[in-house]
Amino acid sequence: xxxxxxxxDSGPFGRRLKRERGARLPVTVVTxxxxxxxxxxxxxxxxxxxxxxxxxxxxxFGAVGIDDALVRDSAxxxxxxxxxxxCCITRTDLQAALRRLVFDRERGTVPPFxxxxxxxxxLADPGPILQTFSTDRALGGEFHIDVVLTxxxxxxxxxxxxxxxxxxxQIILADRLVISKTDLASPATVxxxxxxxxxxxxxxxIDIAIAGALDPQRIIQPAMNxxxxxxxxxxxDDGIASFAITRExxxxxxxxxxxxxxxxxxRGADLLRAKGILNIAGCRGPVVVQYVQHLAHPxxxxxxxxxxxxxxxxVFITRNISEESxxxxxxxxxxxxxx
Amino acid sequence: xxxxxxxxxxxxYQPVTWNFKLLAHxxxxxxxxMGEGMxxxxxxxxxxxxxxAHESAPKNFTAxxxxxxxxxxxxxxxDLPHANMRSNSLETCGNMMAVAYQTSKKDLQPAGFELFDIxxxxxxxxxxxxxxxxxxxxxxxxxxxxxGEYVHCASGSRDFVPTNPSDDQFYRCIDVxxxxxxxxxxxxxxxxxxxxxxxxxxxxHPIDKGFRAHNTNVYPQRPDRCYLAYIDGGxxxxxISDKANPKKVSRWTNSPPYTGFMHTIVPLFxxxxxxxxxxxxxxxxxxxxxxxxxxxxxxxxxxxxxSTCPLPDHTIYAKAGRxxxxxxxxxxxxxxxWQNDQIVLGTFFNGGLRAYDISxxxxxxxxxxxxxxxxxxxxxxxxxxxxxFVDERAVVYAVDRHIGGLYIxxxxx
Numbered sequence: 001x002x003x004x005x006x007x008x009d010s011g012p013f014g015r016r017l018k019r020e021r022g023a024r025l026p027v028t029v030v031t032x033x034x035x036x037x038x039x040x041x042x043x044x045x046x047x048x049x050x051x052x053x054x055x056x057x058x059x060x061f062g063a064v065g066i067d068d069a070l071v072r073d074s075a076x077x078x079x080x081x082x083x084x085x086x087c088c089i090t091r092t093d094l095q096a097a098l099r100r101l102v103f104d105r106e107r108g109t110v111p112p113f114x115x116x117x118x119x120x121x122x123l124a125d126p127g128p129i130l131q132t133f134s135t136d137r138a139l140g141g142e143f144h145i146d147v148v149l150t151x152x153x154x155x156x157x158x159x160x161x162x163x164x165x166x167x168x169x170q171i172i173l174a175d176r177l178v179i180s181k182t183d184l185a186s187p188a189t190v191x192x193x194x195x196x197x198x199x200x201x202x203x204x205x206i207d208i209a210i211a212g213a214l215d216p217q218r219i220i221q222p223a224m225n226x227x228x229x230x231x232x233x234x235x236x237d238d239g240i241a242s243f244a245i246t247r248e249x250x251x252x253x254x255x256x257x258x259x260x261x262x263x264x265x266x267r268g269a270d271l272l273r274a275k276g277i278l279n280i281a282g283c284r285g286p287v288v289v290q291y292v293q294h295l296a297h298p299x300x301x302x303x304x305x306x307x308x309x310x311x312x313x314x315v316f317i318t319r320n321i322s323e324e325s326x327x328x329x330x331x332x333x334x335x336x337x338x339x
Numbered sequence: 340x341x342x343x344x345x346x347x348x349x350x351x352y353q354p355v356t357w358n359f360k361l362l363a364h365x366x367x368x369x370x371x372x373m374g375e376g377m378x379x380x381x382x383x384x385x386x387x388x389x390x391x392a393h394e395s396a397p398k399n400f401t402a403x404x405x406x407x408x409x410x411x412x413x414x415x416x417x418d419l420p421h422a423n424m425r426s427n428s429l430e431t432c433g434n435m436m437a438v439a440y441q442t443s444k445k446d447l448q449p450a451g452f453e454l455f456d457i458x459x460x461x462x463x464x465x466x467x468x469x470x471x472x473x474x475x476x477x478x479x480x481x482x483x484x485x486x487g488e489y490v491h492c493a494s495g496s497r498d499f500v501p502t503n504p505s506d507d508q509f510y511r512c513i514d515v516x517x518x519x520x521x522x523x524x525x526x527x528x529x530x531x532x533x534x535x536x537x538x539x540x541x542x543x544h545p546i547d548k549g550f551r552a553h554n555t556n557v558y559p560q561r562p563d564r565c566y567l568a569y570i571d572g573g574x575x576x577x578x579i580s581d582k583a584n585p586k587k588v589s590r591w592t593n594s595p596p597y598t599g600f601m602h603t604i605v606p607l608f609x610x611x612x613x614x615x616x617x618x619x620x621x622x623x624x625x626x627x628x629x630x631x632x633x634x635x636x637x638x639x640x641x642x643x644x645x646s647t648c649p650l651p652d653h654t655i656y657a658k659a660g661r662x663x664x665x666x667x668x669x670x671x672x673x674x675x676x677w678q679n680d681q682i683v684l685g686t687f688f689n690g691g692l693r694a695y696d697i698s699x700x701x702x703x704x705x706x707x708x709x710x711x712x713x714x715x716x717x718x719x720x721x722x723x724x725x726x727x728f729v730d731e732r733a734v735v736y737a738v739d740r741h742i743g744g745l746y747i748x749x750x751x752x
Contacts, residue, residue, distance in 0.1 A: 007610050009680055010681055014699075018751070022706070023694075112353055
């Protein structure tokens with residue numbers, strides 16, 4: 001379209017945005033194993049001023065009971081919560097639930113919410129939820145995941161991590177980790193759990209919820225703003241690895257895109273998540289990219305860099321793909337692209 | 340009893356602030372019924388002053404110091420000489436301001452425009468008055484004044500007898516290079532609207548609002564063009580390279596089947612696009628849909644509508660006051676105005692202020708809404724957002740038509 005109607009105000013990726021999500025609705029995904037304290041955290045958040053105007057979606061895969069007074073009548077799919085909030089339970093199709101909420105907002109049948117919280121079931125793998133928001137054809141044009149937050153129970157967290165692959169994946173894919181119920185566990189147990197979480201996901205900041213409460217800003221503030229977001233190096237069980245690739249000089253977009261296309265074509269299923277802030281040659285601001293398995297978010301150029309660091313930084317979370325392989329791939333594509 | 344937010348009249352209608360941040364709200368001393376003239380001046384002492392036209396008497400214009408947009412301060416508010424007139428439109432250029440005067444009936448005074456020296460914002464000094472009154476004239480509804488040399492306006496005239504009384508205002512170009520002696524240098528009207536024309540008068544629309552001029556925008560990128568909205572006549576691109584003899588280049592109209600009242604044309608020169616707005620003038624959305632249209636203007640003689648900015652469900656808004664498009668930020672060619680061809684900011688009466696991303700002009704996307712609660716005493720029980728201006732700092736100013744005064748905002752998208 002820019003070929004037909006060019007604009008000096010836009011870059012190669014369209015209008016430069018103040019922030020990654022642009023005008024899209026911010027989404028926080030709250031995951032955590034059964035009984036970890038997700039609902040308590042959510043309820044406290046909704047009662048705070050920051051929680052005003054939140055649409056809550058309880059993504060109830062399977063027959064997981066919601067022990068929550070928030071949702072009094074589960075026969076009603078959409079429930080008004082007060083404080084300008086709305087709640088909706090979906091058992092199957094998250095996309096349909098989100099689209100219906102947007103439609104109802106347009107029609108004025110639900111309050112004009114300005115934020116979405118998705119509480120997943122304890123058994124949920126967050127991967128498919130992240131994919132739901134990946135492309136414009138899905139929900140990426142309307143919504144943007146600001147934070148994936150995983151709640152871990154201090155008492156039972158270790159055991160869940162030992163026995164359930166889903167619990168480990170919830171930790172690995174999180175932007176932030178919250179340890180709950182620390183008042184019920186010994187300091188030694190909490191310390192051991194913290195070490196385990198850091199080992200599984202060194203990128204994520206770990207917060208402690210006191211009696212189920214957490215600074216509301218920690219629930220909604222985009223994780224990208226945190227320095228730790230691009231520092232990662234870890235090997236896990238299950239063959240999952242996370243690593244960051246940085247580069248000091250500007251990179252050609254085609255080189256980066258071709259390398260990622262090759263990685264996705266060959267090993268998309270094992271590219272669990274990748275997120276980068278790139279210094280693309282010819283762009284004024286940084287270009288933010290996100291990938292979830294085979295799907296790529298449309299790249300976004302920001303108006304300004306967040307700080308003085310102009311390095312390109314990309315974090316990969318992969319399964320059975322080594323850091324060395326990805327580095328070699330980028331080096332090979334670059335040498336072929338610029339003979 | 341006026342409707343309120345909770346009355347059945349406005350059921351389903353709820354205030355929304357989405358991707359805008361309200362910095363300040365000023366009721367302008369109880370005279371917050373604002374028109375469609377907004378212009379920012381940097382005064383000689385460095386203060387940033389926004390000059391605002393009023394929708395109706397008793398006030399003429401109001402100046403607000405917005406140097407700190409979080410702390411606006413009214414520095415000047417003037418009165419009209421009588422209640423049967425309004426100064427709906429104004430523009431500033433440097434330390435000069437032009438103010439339009441339109442009377443409620445024909446043959447009243449003063450009808451025309453007045454030039455002011457606004458070097459001292461607290462004490463505007465009249466320089467001259469250009470008379471446009473006459474037995475068939477209500478004076479000037481709207482004016483455009485950005486180059487310090489010419490006022491382009493929608494005006495009647497003593498010597499202009501329209502074929503229909505509603506068609507009294509047409510395009511006039513007034514030379515103000517000597518501000519104390521403004522002189523008309525050219526005019527153009529839609530053929531058939533003046534008695535004596537050799538073509539038939541236009542066929543009236545079912546909602547007949549008149550075939551007459553509204554906005555008369557001229558930009559330095561094309562000083563030889565006037566982008567002229569003509570209410571029920573649609574819009575015209577005029578060749579004004581010879582100001583004494585403006586000539587029609589092209590015309591585009593959407594009515595019928597739409598309901599007329601074309602209001603503003605904003606060309607986006609770099610992109611070969613054009614924004615065209617209608618104005619909603621009927622209460623309770625009777626003239627729905629009133630839209631912002633996006634035209635492919637790469638070929639100015641063949642303007643092609645390619646999209647409209649999406650409106651919300653009109654049934655929610657069809658209950659109190661007007662609903663639909665009106666003014667947009669016009670990229671006024673002044674150093675104090677925001678220049679942008681990616682975002683459209685428009686006012687929609689009870690639909691509030693809305694922002695659209697038109698980076699893909701085939702699919703404008705709503706990116707922000709500011710629909711504040713009804714200001715105290717609002718006769719419709721809702722906001723009636725009337726006009727919007729964005730300064731070069733990207734600070735957004737929006738005004739209510741009835742009582743709410745000035746809202747100052749930041750875009751957050």
